[in-house]
Every structure is written in C-alpha cells, then in structure tokens.
Amino acid sequence: MKRKFIQFFNTILINGYFKGFLSGKIYQGKLKKICVPGLNCYSCPGALGSCPIGSLQAVLGSYKYKISMYVTGFLIFFGALMGRFVCGWLCPFGLLQELLYKIKSVKTRLPKWTTYIKYVVLLVFVIILPLMWTNDFGMGDPTFCKYICPAGTLEGGIPLLILNKGLRSAAGVLFTWKISILILIIIASIFIFRPFCKVLCPLGAIYALFNPISLYRYSVDDNKCTKCGKCSTVCKMDVDIYKTPNSTECIRCGECVEECPTSAIKKGILSDK
Incomplete structure (x- = not known):
C-alpha cells in the first residue's frame, strides 16, 4: 500500500x-x-x-x-x-x-x-x-x-x-x-x-x-538464505532474487523482502557492502 x-x-x-x-x-x-x-x-x-x-x-x-x-x-x-x-x-x-x-x-x-x-x-x-x-x-x-x-x-x-x-x-x-x-x-x-x-x-x-551498480540496491545474507525460492515465486518481474539480487529486471518493489521467511534480503544504500 x-x-x-x-x-x-x-x-x-x-x-x-x-x-x-x-x-x-x-x-x-x-x-x-x-x-x-x-x-x-x-x-x-x-x-x-x-x-x-x-x-x-x-x-x-x-x-x-x-x-x-x-x-x-x-x-x-x-x-x-x-x-x-x-x-x-x-x-x-x-x-x-x-x-x-x-x-x-x-x-x-x-x-x-x-x-x-x-x-x-x-x-x-x-x-x-x-x-x-x-x-x-x-x-x-x-x-x-x-x-x-x-x-x-x-x-x-x-x-x-x-x-x-x-x-x-x-x-x-x-x-x-x-x-x-x-x-x-x-x-x-x-x-x-x-x-x-x-x-x-x-x-x-x-x-x-545501472541496477547492478546503483547506490540503492538489494543484498542477500547467505548465512540466512535457505534458497527456498519463495522470493523468486513472488517476483512478478521473474527474477531469482536469491541468485541475482541486483538483476537488471528488478524494479525494487520490495515484495521479495516481505515474503522472505528468514529476512535474508536487505535493501538500502550500498546494503551489500
């Protein structure tokens, strides 16, 4: 909303x-x-x-x-x-x-x-x-x-x-x-x-x-990610977020972040650094 x-x-x-x-x-x-x-x-x-x-x-x-x-x-x-x-x-x-x-x-x-x-x-x-x-x-x-x-x-x-x-x-x-x-x-x-x-x-x-290099980006914590695939299932842009969190097709809608059961996906300025 x-x-x-x-x-x-x-x-x-x-x-x-x-x-x-x-x-x-x-x-x-x-x-x-x-x-x-x-x-x-x-x-x-x-x-x-x-x-x-x-x-x-x-x-x-x-x-x-x-x-x-x-x-x-x-x-x-x-x-x-x-x-x-x-x-x-x-x-x-x-x-x-x-x-x-x-x-x-x-x-x-x-x-x-x-x-x-x-x-x-x-x-x-x-x-x-x-x-x-x-x-x-x-x-x-x-x-x-x-x-x-x-x-x-x-x-x-x-x-x-x-x-x-x-x-x-x-x-x-x-x-x-x-x-x-x-x-x-x-x-x-x-x-x-x-x-x-x-x-x-x-x-x-x-x-x-610019998606792979933009300041605002997504990152996946490998220690938390179970590779359950729920983020990929919910993604309407057909992106495997846990594999390529900064895919050129990702529009940063955030649905994968909300869906992740282990909170492994993070978003923000240089969040993968």
Whole structure:
C-alpha cells in the first residue's frame, strides 16, 4: 500500500496542471525545462515536466545544446542513485499496468529473451534514428515517441484529440497505429505483469544498466538464505532474487523482502557492502 500511495501521489504531482485538461493546451511554463524521472509524456495536458526519453531524442542531433548534457546527466544521476527503483515507484505508466494486472484473469509470463527487446528499442528508436533524422537546428526526430510510445498516446494523444476538434480531423494512419499499440499493451497488461516495462520501455532499459551498480540496491545474507525460492515465486518481474539480487529486471518493489521467511534480503544504500 505504501508503494501504491507513492505511485499515485507522484502521478498526480507531475501531472498537476489541471487547467490543461480543461483547456486542451499543454503547459509551457518554466517547470517544463525539468525532466521527471519516469516515463510521462511531455504532451499530456497536465504534465508539468518533460519526459527524459523525449528530451534525449530531441537533443541527440547536436552536441551544441546544453540541455543534452543536462538530460544525459539527469539519467546518469537517477540511474546511479536508484536504478530501476524509478520504474517500480515513480513511473505513471508502470502504475497503470499494475492496476490492469489486478483484473482477475489467467496470468502468464513472457520468455526471458523478450526482455532484451527494450535494449534494441533504446538503441534504434531513441539513439540511432534521432541521430540520423535531424532538422536544420540539429534537433532529432523523436521516433520512439512518434511511432511506439503507448504512454504518449494515452496521456497526450487521446486527451488532446478529445479536447481539440482540429486535431481530431488531422488524425490519420499514424494515430491508428499508435492506438493499436496502446490497446495491445492494455490487453496484455491484464494477463502479463508490466509487459511494456519488460519488453519495450527504453527508459527501463537505461535504468536497468545501472541496477547492478546503483547506490540503492538489494543484498542477500547467505548465512540466512535457505534458497527456498519463495522470493523468486513472488517476483512478478521473474527474477531469482536469491541468485541475482541486483538483476537488471528488478524494479525494487520490495515484495521479495516481505515474503522472505528468514529476512535474508536487505535493501538500502550500498546494503551489500
């Protein structure tokens, strides 16, 4: 319940421009220059900050923009500090997937190899294509946001189309494609825990790279661990915690810590030192 409260609170906090949901206009104030840790669309009518993935794509085309150093530093800072804790506690789209998973249904798990797809998405759609497709000002084309991101469709595309008649008339094949991806993710989330986070999220891929070295980490006391496997059974991200407590797939939800019968799993800043 504590984690859910923080997830809800953060979602409301970073989308606190409620006037935007009435006017259909995007907030353009000074706060928009600041990135938020999780995946939250810049174009959401209520968004007060910027999405780090969208910002990264926009500035990759030119080293001249100071903001590029800011975005890179921002991701390194949060990654080195807490890794995928951001995914588990601060991402609005992650919260939505978890709520959908609570719907009663037959649950299933994805093959582990599918978790590597998000690194391909990061490399191709967030780095390579924005570097190749730039405008005269050196700003990269946000290919991930434009062609894949279901969070952007839900938070930005749909509300803006509802609130702006002109945009509704301009919606075409691309929006249909984006809606199809969103619907697929929504349906999949009922049966699979956080399918977008596991398979497609490039922000999750970035934070995952920092999981083994982040300051906030998990550790297992070998003297207490009986290798009963209860932590692995309860883990919805399919991680064998007692084997790899700082796996790249761990979102630091803490369920394994609560489930461990011998209190062998610890969490905190440099807890394995």
